[in-house]
Amino acid sequence: MTAEFDLIALIRARAAALADERGDVVLGIGDDAALLAPPPGRQLVAATDTLNSGVHFAADARAADIGWKALAANLSDLAAMGAEPAWCTLSLSLPAGEAAARATFVEGFADGFLELAARHRVALVGGDTTRGPLSVCVTVLGFVEPGWALRRDAARVDDDIWVTGTLGDAGAALALDGIDGYREFAVRRIDGVDADPAVASARLHERLRRPQPRVAAGRALRGLARAGIDVSDGLLADLGHLCVASGVGATIDAAALPASRALAAACADDARRALQLGGGDDYELCFTASPNQRDPIARSLAASGTPAKVIGRIQAEPGVRVRLADGAAWTPPRRGYQHFA
Template sequence: MAEFDLIAAIRARAAALADARGDVALGIGDDAALLAPPAGRQLVVATDTLNRGVHFADDAAAGDIGWKSLAVNLSDLAAMGAEPAWCTLSLSLPDGDARARAAFVEGFADGFLELAARHRVALVGGDTTRGPLSVCVTAIGFVEPGWALRRDAAGVGDEIWVTGTLGDAGTALALDGIEGYRDFAVRRIDGADAGAGVDSEADAASAWLYQRLRRPQPRVAAGRALRGLARAGIDVSDGLLADLGHICVASGVGACLDAAALPASPALLAACAADARRALQLGGGDDYELCFTAPARQRDSIARALAAADTPAVVIGRIEAEPGVRVRLADGVMWTPSKRGYQHFG
């Protein structure tokens, strides 16, 4: 399968989504796409690159790579309150057996397009090239002018919220002994490896952790529901402390988190003792939940809006004037975790 055969195969798989939208005048197959953004909306654009050995393991399933490469970009759009619309894909593939390459592309497309279909995202262009396995996706969405959630809008006294649960993906990385996560004290909660069938509650808990790592769920509906209610937002990709820290720096404020309020899944509780659990919830990363701030008066409205979006969320702290992000334990003692989040070149 040569380059243009790969492009043709991807185009055939993606055509239905582009045709269904009605705002793609010209998609895959030309030098560039022709798109028709709706009147009165701003474009929101996000780009992420995933590399083998950095963002996914050498033996990662092609479908999981495809899913996650789009999910991380949709999560960025969700954090801005945007409605996803289109995406482009640049795929670098190693030389080698043509059948293996074709099988990888088919599996990759399965995961990528399954998630794209859930959010009506049309793949409208990109590139294929020979090289180390790497995926770069650009996702484009819309938001009403003045309604985007930004990092620089948090105010002193705002409540800090987070969707879903934290620490699940980081626990899966720790269970696999991934560099940077080996110091976390976690215990395997089943006797089988991650790919085993689900035969018990323990197996189900293990499967949950790995599913959270491999196929994160971008909180698109939640991001849209928060427009006009929340002030500042970000997705939790590198770790809660690191990502909330970006909001604080951009807004010129600080934050205090209540460790006891951090949401934990039953699987996380089964795999980690208290100290390791807190550390992974605060610094583990890869959960792709939304962290946002809002005035306390909006609490009931936010709870109703997120319930309608079928997204659980809890208040975990408050924005303060003093710079920095602090963590308070149940007894009032301030706690400093060993890991604040992931950083390339750190």
């Protein structure tokens, strides 16, 4: 297997079953473009993310984990809009080298990518392959009912601020690995008091390698939440984007931030808070809603199997602030990841 079209044929063969199963793919991989049949009465939702070697994943990362994460990052964006995923395209830039190694990588990549795609019934319908530095670009397409999309610009003063799942695990894994930009978080121990060290480390790294996009939660929040965003660059950074779009500010209760047992075992209070607020790679949802919606939201998210907590309040004063249990302000070492900082 040496040619570009051999690699495309490999991917097409692996992806065909999902496209056939959906029934709304008129023409998939193999032509100049795909022909798709959106359902009537729905708005189309599109999102694109690029993952590069050495930035979004380590050079020695497993191909299956790269494939999973490349799709998960995009599905998380759809989840933040309350959308139902449907289709995706994939562009792969692959380094020159031995043909066998290239084919092995593509097979492994497809294992992770298509495993997650099957969970969410996402059909791969096109894309591109080219020679160059290892890079993955995915575009996902989905549907949402008109007027029901969660947007960044809809938060209101006195809204509750919610977050799904737990925060900080992926950042802790990066810190344990000594990755540049994460050494400052002082994750120096997994002490075994609250968790077995080996198990805790494995769980942190699993959150980094295989994030779980909150698609079911996003769908469950339609008609209940006002504004939403996915937490990929860090809670403070991403909530800040939502606040700017909505023309509001926010105060976060540090004591309310949800932490896994693995994270609690890995670091002391200040490092844990710093990771929860600015670590990134969590792919959880942050959303706002009226306090009157607390019980309906709790019931709806429980039905979707998604844990979530209220962690703060939207306020009129611009900016995002963090308060400790005693009311004192707390400033983290950073507010989130920035590509060109």
